[in-house]
Amino acid sequence: MNTFANEIRGKKVLVFGLGRQGGGAGDLLWLKHHGAIVRASDKDLSLVPEGQTREQIDWAEIIIKNPGVPDNHELIIYAKLLGKPILTSIAIFVKYCGIKTLGVTGTRGKTTTVALITTLLEQVFPGNIVTGGNIAGTSCLALLDQCLDKKYAVLELSSFQLHNFHELKISPNYAILTNIYPDHLNRYPDMESYQKDKEAIYLYQKPGDVFIKFPNPATVRDWETSLPGLHNKANIAGMFAIGQALGITETICRKVAKDFPGLPFRQEKICESNGISYINDTTSTTPVAALKALEAATGPTIWITGGDSKKLPFKDLLTEVKTNKFLKKIIILGSKNIPDYVEALKDVASVKILGTVSSMVDAVNLARSVAVEGDTILLSPGFASFDLFQNEFDRGRQFNKYAKN
DSSP states (O other): OOHHHHHHTTOEEEEEOOOSSSHHHHHHHHHHHTTOEEEEEOSOTTTOTTOSOHHHHHHOSEEEEOTTSOTTOHHHHHHHHTTOOEEOHHHHHHHHSOSEEEEEEOSSSHHHHHHHHHHHHHHHSTTOEEEEESSTTOOTTGGGGGOTTOOEEEEEOOHHHHHHHHHHTOOOSEEEEOOOOOOOTTTSSSHHHHHHHHHHHHHTOOTTOEEEESOOGGGGTTOOOSOOSHHHHHHHHHHHHHHHHTTOOHHHHHHHHHHOOOOTTSSEEEEEETTEEEEEOTTOOSHHHHHHHHHTOOSOEEEEEOOBOOOOOOHHHHHHHHHOTTEEEEEEEOOTTOHHHHHHHHHHHGGGEEEEESSHHHHHHHHHHHOOTTOEEEEOOSSBSTTTSSSHHHHHHHHHHHHHO
């Protein structure tokens, strides 16, 4: 199983980009443990005092690149000119893990679908499942050591992670593409490039492998679940499709859907105070995600939106804003990097906009000042978080803190 461990023993391996969520640091430890001669490279000098240098590239025999580092990074271009092998830890895992892999990608719904599938498989094959991929704090290389005597690995795969799959010509044995909407156009030159990386999830499958494209919510329309919105029915449909592919009964799949409590930061009800509900959907980092959250509203809603631009179209979101019968008031949280959106929002819903704020405490307090019993305060920004927060989880944790105060 750990053929890769044998390949890197005694080799000079450079981990290029430790990442914000800790996966790179975990990969570094795994490489050291398995006998590699390891160095780290990162633009954050608090993590790696020497930063990122050509000398590091010259030194390395193998480079393991954080998926968040683009191919047009000058040092990655330099490494390619030198013919250095450039890999990603998730692609290494899929190639070498030695067990069946189930991969989920898509613009929306990846994390929830992975959690549903993992819950299902743990019920049917208890103790025989590993989960990883695009999950905060997860080292994909460390997962290799967890695969002994396991049956399936369930993986959440981002477009950045899938990019390296093209080079290795690998795909998971079971693959789900939940949906495709515009995203990451601040990194990709066009929608076609983004979609191409998503397609790596199935392009290199072998005969007998399974690909499920755009799970149909109609297949589980009448299933009982606490998860809100039609988009979550699509996530459940993805779980059901995998269940069918593996011969798992519909009864078991229905029970998983019924009992599944949902995940933090995804339309999560944080609390109810004075008859006002607080819903945290901070992982809504695209206009489409915010649209889905608004569609799921069932009562008067005070909506917190805004953040950092990913250069994504927001026309459909504005249409939902204009027609949504439950949208009561709007608070814009962070506006300096999204002037076009702010102006367009004013054009379609100026009477609903309470104001613009630059901190979460101000956003929650402003929402609370106009909320009455029966209202919902919804954080579903529709944009990235890096203008005011460390990441979307920092944004979500701050919302939880002030919602509960």
